Amino acid sequence: MTDRFPDLFETPRLTLRPVALTDAEAIFDGYAQDPEVARFTIWAPHRDLTDTVAFLELCLAKSPADARTYALIGREDGALRGLLDLRRTKPHAVEFGYVLARRWWGQGLMTEALGTIVAWALAQPDIFRIGAVCDVDNIGSARVMEKAGLNREGVLRRWLVHPNISAEPRDCYGYAKVR
Template identity: 45%
Template sequence: MLPTLLRTQRLVLREPRPEDAALIFEAYTQDMDVARYMVWRPHKTLRQTKNFIEGCINRWESNQSRPYILALAEREDVPIGMLDALVFSHTVDIGYVLGRQYWGAGLMPEAIVAFCDAALALPDYFRIQATCDTENLPSARTLEKSGFKREGRLERYIVHPNLGHEPRASFMYSRCK
């Protein structure tokens, strides 16, 4: 079972709460620059983000995945991003998002490293993997700074609806024990 709470020097990774929706909407779900390489379109209404958070809470409670809320350690009640972890046997697939005002501060690599260190210390998990669009160089750098190795290129892999309707190429990264 993946951890339910993680702390770093600057961050807390915690379970989602209903009251996170308004702050997440404000921080990033409505921001096209943040959503560009995501598999969802920017939210137009707070209701969309509330529905999203309700789904995250349901997935957390049913142990389908761990959609961690990222918050600054000194403001645990203010979400700034997310790291979603989905288990497939001995592999954990992660995805992540961070509000634009927090880009470039090294926060996402800090969160990813903390998560990977905790998950790979458990006996059941041997591999953490993530993909990113081949044009999303900041995300590729984030994974590399987090100790991930690029394994290859997946052609026609995933649709990013903000960039078009056809599947795009992605890089596959992993960190293993």
């Protein structure tokens, strides 16, 4: 039985370690106030550092058995590049979410991080499924999941509100990899 999410993941270019309150400034300055980054997210761009601290407090309140939020740290410079969130939605299934600061987009970093997470998840004896959803217009996110080996399972109609696009719930693609 896998009873908690690990303390560390390593990829060729990144270390993934649990977020800390001391990451607030790097997260706020790096991406959380950026409307372009928040375009397809369920959260509004942060207005000041207190928004980021409140978000981190919610992350840290969760049990590592149920959910864990990791900071993506560049191995070459130790700088925070984004976050990746894991959730045990059922005993046999994991869901994830991710975000990367805009200056780091387009270098394959999230594909690299997600590939490591997917391999880890499906190597656990009790995890059979890992997946996520993305807005139907979030082409970059859909592509990351495809490159990490997930399959598009269908369209979830009116699945999530992405408030920076519209107040109405939007259609999402569901992606997963199973074993």
